[in-house]
Amino acid sequence: MTQPPPSSAAQTTVPQPHAVELSSVTANKTDADSTQAKGSQIIRLVDLHVSFGTQRVLRGITLGLQRGQTTVIVGPSGTGKSVLLKCIVGLLKPNRGEVYFEDQRVDRLTELQLVQVRKRMGFLFQTGALFDSMNVADNICFPLKQHTDMSRQERRHRCDTVLRLVGLGGIESKMPMDLSGGQKKRVALARAVVLEPQVVLYDEPTTGLDPIRSDVINELIIALRDQLGITSLVVTHDMNSADKIADRIVMIYDGTVIADGKPTAFYRSENELVQRFIHGRADQEDLDRIREGFEPVKP
Ligand SMILES: Nc1ncnc2c1ncn2[C@@H]1O[C@H](COP(=O)(O)OP(=O)(O)OP(=O)(O)O)[C@@H](O)[C@H]1O
Numbered sequence: 001m002t003q004p005p006p007s008s009a010a011q012t013t014v015p016q017p018h019a020v021e022l023s024s025v026t027a028n029k030t031d032a033d034s035t036q037a038k039g040s041q042i043i044r045l046v047d048l049h050v051s052f053g054t055q056r057v058l059r060g061i062t063l064g065l066q067r068g069q070t071t072v073i074v075g076p077s078g079t080g081k082s083v084l085l086k087c088i089v090g091l092l093k094p095n096r097g098e099v100y101f102e103d104q105r106v107d108r109l110t111e112l113q114l115v116q117v118r119k120r121m122g123f124l125f126q127t128g129a130l131f132d133s134m135n136v137a138d139n140i141c142f143p144l145k146q147h148t149d150m151s152r153q154e155r156r157h158r159c160d161t162v163l164r165l166v167g168l169g170g171i172e173s174k175m176p177m178d179l180s181g182g183q184k185k186r187v188a189l190a191r192a193v194v195l196e197p198q199v200v201l202y203d204e205p206t207t208g209l210d211p212i213r214s215d216v217i218n219e220l221i222i223a224l225r226d227q228l229g230i231t232s233l234v235v236t237h238d239m240n241s242a243d244k245i246a247d248r249i250v251m252i253y254d255g256t257v258i259a260d261g262k263p264t265a266f267y268r269s270e271n272e273l274v275q276r277f278i279h280g281r282a283d284q285e286d287l288d289r290i291r292e293g294f295e296p297v298k299p
């Protein structure tokens with residue numbers, strides 16, 4: 001396997017977060033993880049490790065998702081957030097650790113068994129991942145065709161409903177190449193929820209959308225939780241979105257969880273890494289590198 005470039009997280013000079021400083025946050029986490037019955041956690045990750053060659057991406061993630069809640073995962077680019085989502089749906093197998101969906105050990109399932117699990121988990125890929133050769137309606141109806149005995153008419157009706165849900169009614173016959181980036185994302189989102197799954201995993205659902213469309217997606221995630229009791233796990237860099245939708249925010253840094261708690265506690269965190277992330281501040285080494293880059297070239 002080609003060795004991928006080191007993650008940006010690994011390049012920073014900020015001291016490693018050996019201990020989480022958020023007393024109220026860790027208290028929440030500890031309470032949640034230790035005292036709540038495992039039954040209330042629909043997805044559980046236990047000591048998850050993932051490496052690619054010598055690159056250690058996830059280094060012992062333990063996390064439980066509370067049923068019916070929206071958990072937001074934030075963290076620097078390249079820190080392993082998408083890898084974590086892929087482990088949950090069984091697209092990647094961890095090197096060590098366990099992944100549970102309810103009582104099922106996902107990391108040990110066969111491809112055939114995974115198909116059944118994925119029926120109950122919608123996944124919005126970071127890139128959208130629509131089938132380029134199918135129009136919008138066929139893309140959205142694909143999971144219905146695969147996993148239900150709905151008639152063509154019923155499928156079309158459901159397709160209309162979810163397209164309207166994401167604000168794209170009337171574009172059924174368009175091809176993906178004729179859509180804008182944001183429209184593709186919303187079609188992919190419509191497809192992720194078309195089977196009315198119990199859990200929806202979103203990888204950067206608002207990236208590339210204008211603020212109003214982003215807010216529509218936020219409202220949709222909230223509505224899915226409040227009206228259908230859907231559990232959501234949302235990876236995002238969009239702190240406005242996190243602020244609006246999260247019941248809980250988890251920050252991953254260098255492959256480990258460094259903060260985990262309710263949004264209010266998260267925002268009050270005294271952890272420098274958390275604050276820098278929230279406020280989008282580059283570290284000193286990055287700034288020095290940029291300045292060095294602009295020094296006049298010596299003849
Ligand atoms: N299949 C793979 N093979 C090799 N390396 C991989 C693979 N998938 C991910 N990686 C590497 O793992 C690291 C984490 O990737 P990941 O996509 O999870 O980052 P991320 O936190 O989602 O970042 P971003 O916020 O930019 O989406 C990266 O360095 C990436 O190159």
Ligand SMILES: [Mg+2]
Nearest residue numbers: 081082126203
């Ligand atoms: Mg990613």
